[in-house]
Amino acid sequence: MKNMADLEEIRRAYDEWRKMKEGWTERRESFRSDAGIPVKDLYTPLDVEGIDYLADIGFPGQPPYARGVYPTMYRGRLWTIRMFSGHGTPEETNQRWRMLYEEGETGFSAAVDSLTFAGVDPDQEVHGAAHEVGKEGVPLYSIRGVEAMVEDLPIDRMSVALVVEPLTSAAITSMYFNVAKQRGLRKEQLAGTTQNDILTMTIGYIPWGSLKPADLLKLACDLIEYCTAMGEAPRWNPINFTTYNYREGGIDAVQEIGMGLANAVAHIDELLRRGWKIDDFVHRLAFHLSAHRDFFEEIAKYRAARKLWYRLMKERYRPENPEAYRFRFHVQTAGCSLTAQQPMVNIVRTAYQALEAVLGGCQSLHTNSYDEAICLPSEEAVRLAVRTQEVLQEETGVANVIDPLAGSYYVESLTRELEERIWGYFQQIEEMGGVVEALNTGWLFGEMSKAFNKRRRDQESGEEKVIGVNCYVLEDEEPTPPFRTNPRAAEIERERLAKLRAERDNQKVSRLLDQLRRVCEARENVLPVVSELTAAGATLGEITGVYREMWGIWQLPFVA
Amino acid sequence: MEKRIRVLLFKPGLDGHWRGIMTVSKALSEAGMETIFFGFKTVEGVVEAAIQEDVDVIGFSVHSGAHLEWARELVRELEEKGVRDDFLLLVGGVFPEEDHEELRRIGMDGVFGPGTVTGDIVAFIRERLGKVEVG
Numbered sequence: 081m082k083n084m085a086d087l088e089e090i091r092r093a094y095d096e097w098r099k100m101k102e103g104w105t106e107r108r109e110s111f112r113s114d115a116g117i118p119v120k121d122l123y124t125p126l127d128v129e130g131i132d133y134l135a136d137i138g139f140p141g142q143p144p145y146a147r148g149v150y151p152t153m154y155r156g157r158l159w160t161i162r163m164f165s166g167h168g169t170p171e172e173t174n175q176r177w178r179m180l181y182e183e184g185e186t187g188f189s190a191a192v193d194s195l196t197f198a199g200v201d202p203d204q205e206v207h208g209a210a211h212e213v214g215k216e217g218v219p220l221y222s223i224r225g226v227e228a229m230v231e232d233l234p235i236d237r238m239s240v241a242l243v244v245e246p247l248t249s250a251a252i253t254s255m256y257f258n259v260a261k262q263r264g265l266r267k268e269q270l271a272g273t274t275q276n277d278i279l280t281m282t283i284g285y286i287p288w289g290s291l292k293p294a295d296l297l298k299l300a301c302d303l304i305e306y307c308t309a310m311g312e313a314p315r316w317n318p319i320n321f322t323t324y325n326y327r328e329g330g331i332d333a334v335q336e337i338g339m340g341l342a343n344a345v346a347h348i349d350e351l352l353r354r355g356w357k358i359d360d361f362v363h364r365l366a367f368h369l370s371a372h373r374d375f376f377e378e379i380a381k382y383r384a385a386r387k388l389w390y391r392l393m394k395e396r397y398r399p400e401n402p403e404a405y406r407f408r409f410h411v412q413t414a415g416c417s418l419t420a421q422q423p424m425v426n427i428v429r430t431a432y433q434a435l436e437a438v439l440g441g442c443q444s445l446h447t448n449s450y451d452e453a454i455c456l457p458s459e460e461a462v463r464l465a466v467r468t469q470e471v472l473q474e475e476t477g478v479a480n481v482i483d484p485l486a487g488s489y490y491v492e493s494l495t496r497e498l499e500e501r502i503w504g505y506f507q508q509i510e511e512m513g514g515v516v517e518a519l520n521t522g523w524l525f526g527e528m529s530k531a532f533n534k535r536r537r538d539q540e541s542g543e544e545k546v547i548g549v550n551c552y553v554l555e556d557e558e559p560t561p562p563f564r565t566n567p568r569a570a571e572i573e574r575e576r577l578a579k580l581r582a583e584r585d586n587q588k589v590s591r592l593l594d595q596l597r598r599v600c601e602a603r604e605n606v607l608p609v610v611s612e613l614t615a616a617g618a619t620l621g622e623i624t625g626v627y628r629e630m631w632g633i634w635q636l637p638f639v640a
Numbered sequence: 641m642e643k644r645i646r647v648l649l650f651k652p653g654l655d656g657h658w659r660g661i662m663t664v665s666k667a668l669s670e671a672g673m674e675t676i677f678f679g680f681k682t683v684e685g686v687v688e689a690a691i692q693e694d695v696d697v698i699g700f701s702v703h704s705g706a707h708l709e710w711a712r713e714l715v716r717e718l719e720e721k722g723v724r725d726d727f728l729l730l731v732g733g734v735f736p737e738e739d740h741e742e743l744r745r746i747g748m749d750g751v752f753g754p755g756t757v758t759g760d761i762v763a764f765i766r767e768r769l770g771k772v773e774v775g
C-alpha cells in the first residue's frame with residue numbers, strides 16, 4: 081500500500097533491523113498460527129505489498145466487504161446477543177429464556193436434546209433414548225413442547241434460532257410457525273433461523289439413524305425453498321451453515337471456512353437444479369462460525385470469509401440483489417477450548433474469543449458459560465456470559481469504530497494468506513465432486529479424524545498449551561458444583577405425548593403420514609404436509625420415521 | 641507371547657458427540673491394543689459383541705449427561721448375562737467430578753473425565769490387566 085520508492089526505503093531499513101536483531105534469541109525456533117501458517121517476527125508495509133485498498137479492502141457495506149457487510153456496522157446497531165440454551169423440559173427452558181430476556185439478551189437460540197436432534201420420541205423403544213430426555217437441551221417432540229417453550233415470550237418481537245438439522249428442520253420449524261399462527265401471527269412476520277446444516281449431522285455430530293447425505297441435502301433445501309424461494313417466511317433464515325460444529329472437532333480455520341463454502345455451494349446448486357433463480361433464495365443464506373483460540377487468525381478469518389463469499393457470488397452466481405453478496409454470520413465462542421479444570425479461566429478465554437468476533441464484525445454472538453466443560457450452564461454462569469458481551473458493548477468502546485484492525489500489516493497479510501488457503505481447500509472439495517461426494521467417499525471423515533488426532537497429540541505433548549490441563553495445573557482443585565437437569569424430564573415428556581396422542585385426531589394424523597410417504601417417494605417438498613402434520617399434533621418421531629422408512633438409514637463410512 | 645489387549649469401545653444412546661471416543665480409540669490402537677469401535681449401539685448389542693469377540697475391556701463415552709444411567713444399564717446387562725467380572729469397564733466423557741465416585745460404585749473400573757491424557761487410560765488398562773504389549 082506504499083509506492084515503490086517508499087517500499088525500497090522500508091526494505092533497506094528492514095534489512096538493517098534484521099542485522100541489528102542477530103544474536104537476540106527468541107522463545108521458540110518457529111512460530112505458527114493455529115492453521116499452521118508461519119508467523120513472522122514482524123509485519124511491515126512490505127507484507128501488504130500488492131494489496132490494493134479499494135479493490136481488496138474497501139469500505140464497510142461495499143465490495144469486497146472485508147470491513148463489514150453494512151455501512152455503519154455496530155455504530156448503527158450492535159450485534160445481537162444470542163445465547164444457545166435449553167434444558168430439562170420446555171417449561172424450564174421457558175423460565176431460563178425469560179431470565180435471559182430480563183438480563184438483556186436480544187435473540188434466542190434453542191439447544192435441543194439428543195432425541196429431538198435425532199428425531200426420536202421419548203416413548204419410542206430406541207437405544208434407551210429416555211435416559212437423554214432434556215439432558216443436553218430442550219425436548220421438542222411435538223407442537224406442545226414448542227408452545228410451552230415460548231409461552232409468554234413476544235415471538236413477534238424477538239428472533240429465535242432453532243438449532244436442529246435437516247432431519248428435523250421441517251418438523252420443528254413448522255411447529256414454531258404453527259404456534260405463531262395460533263397466536264394470530266403470520267409466518268411473514270417472524271424473524272429467526274433454522275440451523276439446518278447437513279455437515280453438522282454427518283461429520284460434526286453424528287446422530288443415531290441419520291439419513292444419506294443426498295437425502296439430508298434434499299430436506300435442507302426443502303426448507304430454504306419453502307421459506308425463501310416460495311416466500312412463505314421471507315424474514316426467516318432457513319439455514320445457517322454451521323461451520324462451528326465441524327470446527328469443534330479440531331479442524332482449523334482454513335478447513336472451517338473451506339467446508340462451509342463447499343456446503344453452501346451444494347445447497348445453492350441443488351436449488352438451481354430445482355429450477356429456482358439465484359436471486360430467489362441466496363440472500364437469506366447465513367453462517368454460524370466459531371471464535372477459536374488464535375486471536376488474529378480468527379479476525380482475519382471473518383474478513384477473508386466475507387471476501388470469499390463476495391468472490392463466489394460475483395464469479396459464479398452473479399445475483400442481482402446486493403444483499404446476496406453480504407456474508408452474514410453468527411459466532412459462538414469455542415466450546416472445545418473450555419476446560420473442566422480451573423473453570424473460571426473459561427470466562428477469560430470466552431471474553432477474548434468474543435472480542436475476536438466483534439473485531440471480526442459478526443451479526444450475532446453466543447458466549448459460552450464457564451461451566452460448560454462440566455455440565456449444561458447454570459443460571460449464574462450464563463448470566464456472566466451475557467455480561468461478557470454487555471461489557472464489550474457498553475464499556476470497552478470497541479464497537480464505536482468499524483473494523484479497527486484494518487490496515488494492520490499483520491491482519492491484512494493474514495487475511496490475504498487465509499483467503500488463498502481457504503479458496504484452495506474449497507476447490508479441493510469441489511474437484512472431488514462437492515461435499516455430498518466427499519461425505520460418501522469418507523474423505524471428510526478422514527479430515528475430521530486426522531484433526532482429532534492432531535489436536536490430541538499436540539495437547540498431550542504440550543505443543544498446544546491448555547492452561548489447567550497441561551500447564552499451570554492446580555493440585556487438589558475444588559470441583560465446581562454442577563447444574564443438574566430435571567430428573568423427571570423423561571416422565572413429564574412421555575405424559576405430554578400420551579395426552580397429545582389421546583386428544584388429537586389420530587385418523588387425520590395417519591392420513592397425513594400416508595401423504596408424507598407419497599411426498600417422500602415423489603421427492604417433492606415435504607414442508608406443506610409436514611406443516612399440516614405438526615399442526616395436527618404429529619410427533620417428531622412419527623415424521624422422521626417416515627423419512628427413514630422411505631429412504632433408509634445411512635451407514636457411515638467411519639475412518640478411525 | 642502375550643495376547644494383545646482387546647478393547648471394545650462404543651457410544652450408547654443417541655448423543656452424537658463422537659470426537660472423544662474416536663480419539664481414545666486411535667490412542668489405544670497406537671499403544672498396540674486391538675480396538676473395536678462399535679459405533680452407536682444398544683447396551684444389549686454391545687454385551688453380546690464383547691462376549692463373542694472375547695474382549696478384555698469395554699469402554700464408552702457420554703457427553704449428554706446420561707452417564708450414570710448408561711453405566712447402570714451396562715452393569716445390569718453384564719450381570720444378567722453372568723459375565724460381569726469378565727471385563728474391565730471404562731467410562732469417559734463430559735461429566736462432573738462429583739459423579740466419579742458414583743460411577744465407580746456402580747461398577748466402572750476406570751473413570752476418565754474432561755482433560756484426561758490418553759496415556760493415562762493406556763497405563764490404567766495395562767496395570768489392571770497385567771499384560772505386556774507386543775506390537
